[in-house]
Amino acid sequence: MNERDGFERRLQEARAKRGLDKPADGQKGLPAGSWGVGFRAGIEVVSALAVGVGVGVGLDRWLGTWPWLFLLFFVVGAVAGVLNVYRMFSPPRRRP
Template sequence: MADKNGPAGTGETGPGKQHEATIRDDDLERRRRDLEASLATRRPDKLEGKDDAKAGSVAGYGQALKLSSEFIAGVVVGAGIGWIIDRLAGTTPWGLIVFLLLGFGAGVLNVMRSAGVVSEFGQGEKPRRDQDDRK
């Protein structure tokens, strides 16, 4: 019985099989070169994207640090003012409690202003054009 490995079944390949293997190897090598060429054209774009993502994450950390420091500053300043008032007026714990709450509110307001959720004082929303045209 003849095996798939060769005419005598010994595992040897005939001359036709060797030619097919060479053609497959050449085809594989050509495909590999084409793939490398297409990847080489895309690599600079990928590297720039990584730098942009890295810069975006650094900017995000900076924004988070800014927002948290503004909140903490509001609370600390409020607590400091309350403590000073308590020491001068002798109204211990009430000045600290009241100004700590005021500092908390100021910190939240500062964070919202920095995030762009609330406009600055006196900078209210401008009327839209279509509302002005109706009058």
């Protein structure tokens, strides 16, 4: 029995070292080629920025406050883009 436990433990360690075990969650399942990651990061930033600009311009048109909300949401969109990229690489958040 003791022998068996030791084997399981060593197998676990070896698998972890080789990265064979599936990660529990997070974006680990995605392909990790440098081109793919770079392209994905770029799209994350650009799309968040685009959404921020879109929201800002839309609110400005509605409220007639051009260009202030556009400027505000441009910055917010940029921060959201950086946050998206940060989440791509950060370890998964803890469960509540």
